[in-house]
Amino acid sequence: MTEELLRGGDEVVVYDSLYKGHREAVVEGASFVKGDLLDTELLRGTLIQHKVEAVVHMAADSLVGESVKAPAKYYRNNVLGGLSLLDAMREAEVKYLVFSSTAAVYGEPAKQPIEESDPTQPTNPYGETKLAFERALRWYDGAYGLRYVSLRYFNAAGATERCGERHSPETHLIPLVLQAAVGQLPEVTVFGDDYPTPDGTCVRDYIHVVDLAQAHVRALHALAEGHESAIYNLGCGGEGYSVKQVIDCARRVTGRDIPVRKGPRRPGDPAVLIASSARIMRELGWRPAHQKLDAIVESAWRFMQNKR
Ligand code: UDP
Numbered sequence: 001m002t003e004e005l006l007r008g009g010d011e012v013v014v015y016d017s018l019y020k021g022h023r024e025a026v027v028e029g030a031s032f033v034k035g036d037l038l039d040t041e042l043l044r045g046t047l048i049q050h051k052v053e054a055v056v057h058m059a060a061d062s063l064v065g066e067s068v069k070a071p072a073k074y075y076r077n078n079v080l081g082g083l084s085l086l087d088a089m090r091e092a093e094v095k096y097l098v099f100s101s102t103a104a105v106y107g108e109p110a111k112q113p114i115e116e117s118d119p120t121q122p123t124n125p126y127g128e129t130k131l132a133f134e135r136a137l138r139w140y141d142g143a144y145g146l147r148y149v150s151l152r153y154f155n156a157a158g159a160t161e162r163c164g165e166r167h168s169p170e171t172h173l174i175p176l177v178l179q180a181a182v183g184q185l186p187e188v189t190v191f192g193d194d195y196p197t198p199d200g201t202c203v204r205d206y207i208h209v210v211d212l213a214q215a216h217v218r219a220l221h222a223l224a225e226g227h228e229s230a231i232y233n234l235g236c237g238g239e240g241y242s243v244k245q246v247i248d249c250a251r252r253v254t255g256r257d258i259p260v261r262k263g264p265r266r267p268g269d270p271a272v273l274i275a276s277s278a279r280i281m282r283e284l285g286w287r288p289a290h291q292k293l294d295a296i297v298e299s300a301w302r303f304m305q306n307k308r
Helices: 002-007 040-049 064-069 071-092 125-144 173-181 209-224 243-254 278-284 293-307
Strands: 013-016 031-034 054-057 096-102 147-153 155-157 188-191 206-208 230-234 260-263
Touching (some): 002 209, 054 071, 054 209, 064 125, 096 125, 096 209, 125 147, 173 293, 188 243, 209 230, 230 278, 243 293
Parallel strands (some): 054 096, 147 230, 155 206
């Protein structure tokens, strides 16, 4: 996100507690403030000091399994933390917000591809807390004139030359598959191969982080130009890719053998999650440039090799 904004000539202040992030991931040319989202005073001071015009809110806990075991953490960081940010923004008179939401707000989807008007019935506290914040935004818009774009990400993946996935613990499929390719992991476990999909494994809609970031830039510009508040899905569309297809793709891209083990289903995984991204394409003119899975996996592979 920071790379895209700087490229477009914007000034960027990164506000991060570094509880999960990495100081060295803050791109040269951006200012940095180490702080917690719940520290409303520091947030307000930062917004005022840097004359911030708009906020991109990407700070949240985001592990489905953990959220079921520790809902208090998710309500605190994702809901209370978000409200603290909104308070700071009101006090500093910052009017525009782009929010990282998630496909998890839909729960078990009613149909595919999923449209923004489909029912939202989250099946875990992660999705529930993201939806709670989205709902708050609507009321804050009505009462305080806060204008927002909420972007419901499907499977964010891939990397730039400079930044890529570095989670601890790592739970996402593509980085795990690449770790298995270089022998950092003995194998990849496929979570279930008896789903009602063409090859029995779950199908997901993978979207390149650069396409994702460009959608945020468009959303920021649209808000500045007077666009009303909106909610958009963000996926690549198309048919999506199965877990097996991701593994085969990584074998092609890396030229390495990737050992695979069959495991049980992961609780709460819907068989298929595919976005309709027609609304953001129509209203903001956004188009994903990296629709092929190979391009996404290649970029993640390059990032991983640069780091080694
Ligand atoms: N997955 C898998 N093995 C793993 C990690 C993930 O089979 O070690 C599957 C998971 O069940 C899901 C897909 O890969 O169907 C994508 O999972 P990921 O955690 O990357 O993203 P999510 O869909 O949960 O946002």
